[in-house]
Amino acid sequence: MRCEIVAVGTELLLGQIVDTNSAWIGEQLALAGIDCLRHAAVGDNGQRIHDALSEALARADAVIVTGGLGPTQDDITREVIAEVMGVGLERQDFLVERIEKRFAGRGRRMPENNLRQADVPVGAVPIEQMPGTAPGLVCPVGDKVIYAVPGVPSEMRDMVNGTVLPDLILRSGSTSVIRSRVLRTWGESESGLAELLAEEIVRLDATGGPTLAFLASGIEGLKVRITAKGDTEEDTLAMLAEEEVRVRAIIGSVIFGVDEQNMESVVLDLLVAQGLTMATAESMTGGMIGARLTEVPGASRAFVGSVVSYANSVKHDLLGVPEGPVVSEAAVRAMAAGVCEATGADVSVAVTGVAGPEAQEGVEPGVVWIATSVDGVTEAVQVRFPYGRTMTRQLTVISALNMLRRRLIDRG
């Protein structure tokens, strides 16, 4: 089964939008074991969309086209697919009704133009999922198929997950179920993880079990993805669970979360489970740690606040940091203790360091002190991040949260 992706939209060619859809679909196809050989992007031009679709269809068994399903005159993907299929368009009453309902639900009048979205090439089947007003389409072309989905990422994802992937897998004749689970790690390099898991990977290769893949996710650590293929959903999930246990036995100490979990949500869950409140004392991160924690809905169950002491006077006045160097163990410990006292929080993280680009008090950029205070006991470490201001700040945030995470686990 070979697939290609065609993205439609002049704004893509002009660089006004980056095409993240094709990358996302590419990843889903790879996970489902379907080859994807080419991505293309073309503008809102009938002839060029026609050419791109026809060429892709000549090479592949299936084509996923994103974009051009909206209500405006620019949106011509429906019409071009009908041409490629050699059929006409037919207005579908049940789609008219659905679209009208969407507008009514939002208390808005439906512009006449939106009726165009109910026009479907004869022989094509609208996709069941329809989170917006643009119906997606499954369009058979001989023994091949074009899937048309909107360019709006959330709508596209619903339709790809709900209809396109299951249909592709059905067409591929595969009766197996493929599922994956992502273990999120922090604190080990890709080569380090690969070395630790080398024996397990050899064992899996030999037994034909699940596969392991390493995915970088920038400053958010590395992901280890387990992918299993079984005959039923139940079998496949059991294989995943079994392999997760094996992987955790080897690299468990660096795994901080699974799938959609992130460092801040994991820390907040641990705090809530242990009935603790938390504060941050931040210097060179300027508030980033608190900002990340409060991105999680319900952060107020544990997070009470921060003192951002960018100027030394604020460190002294609000956190009781003693006179002396502020990028130091003494200062960071005082910050961690001081913010618990000032806010009444049970635990805290504190960071002070030199983000750069300039050195400060004779300390080089990238030098950072991190402290945690738990049950009135502070611990502190010094780290060095030689990657520039932005990276140093981001790595400091996740390192500080990870340090607190490990202390909470030890405590629990």
Added chain:
Amino acid sequence: MRCEIVAVGTELLLGQIVDTNSAWIGEQLALAGIDCLRHAAVGDNGQRIHDALSEALARADAVIVTGGLGPTQDDITREVIAEVMGVGLERQDFLVERIEKRFAGRGRRMPENNLRQADVPVGAVPIEQMPGTAPGLVCPVGDKVIYAVPGVPSEMRDMVNGTVLPDLILRSGSTSVIRSRVLRTWGESESGLAELLAEEIVRLDATGGPTLAFLASGIEGLKVRITAKGDTEEDTLAMLAEEEVRVRAIIGSVIFGVDEQNMESVVLDLLVAQGLTMATAESMTGGMIGARLTEVPGASRAFVGSVVSYANSVKHDLLGVPEGPVVSEAAVRAMAAGVCEATGADVSVAVTGVAGPEAQEGVEPGVVWIATSVDGVTEAVQVRFPYGRTMTRQLTVISALNMLRRRLIDRG
């Protein structure tokens, strides 16, 4: 002059990397007045790269190919281009020397593999700019041309700006100079800006002057791009400057910056110019305002710190907010005044509101109070952002900074 872009790399098809290069190149081509009709991405496969290049070359006058110029066996763009040109490869001694120097400069030994990067299709010319170890190439194919540049974004940009765009413009026969300037706005909708500038756009159309384009930049407001085309650099910059004056006369009050400026850098510049220090008192933004300000190198010239009062107790204890509803005018004014007192800052911004998803104290998500304190005088406004938790927080940050910006301008 018609151009196409081909991105090479299996990691693009698998969705491990999002192709931001094609969008960036597309934008540069559009700015230079060169049509770009198609983007394509293919994997590290000789036949498929060959097909993609040949097809693109059949349709267009020029093809820019990114990626596949590295030292590993996967990197085969050089070889495929030689095939498309119908020539062999030739090792260029001066490139060998340059690459060796790069490694020596970093104190590293050059792996033998890297010599492959000195292989050039006969008749192709290496690109002068070479920020990494991969040379770019200008490869004539009949009266058409293939430009090969690395996939590493910073290397690609250097070569596109330094050689590819000037060469394309030369080939297009155009002797004119195209330059643009971006005016960054906040507080007006796209249709609002379009309405305000409608007359000016009609005037420009009629006189053949510079063009105006509106670009969305998410929560960062709208950009108005002025693009001018003149006979010389001097003429073109003069046209830009003149048009900027006209546009400012119409929408000056919503323009906060030019080109690479952002809201936080503009606020910090105003503070430094007026010799003022600043603090923030943040509730539902959890530290984001301070985090944004301190992303700017040298923020310490004006920013002293923040009190993040997520819990009500912190609002009362550290900021002196009186008992009563905390999403209120009284609370936000007290926060703005309180943080100046606590930190000794001259001016402040304060925000308190309901980010959602749940209502709080009977106040709906999206309701936000913002206050500024300048010269001891607080001002407060209520705003409503009906777009969910993340957007509400982000819009609150930029709105608060913009409110301070306007007060600083009035003061100055």
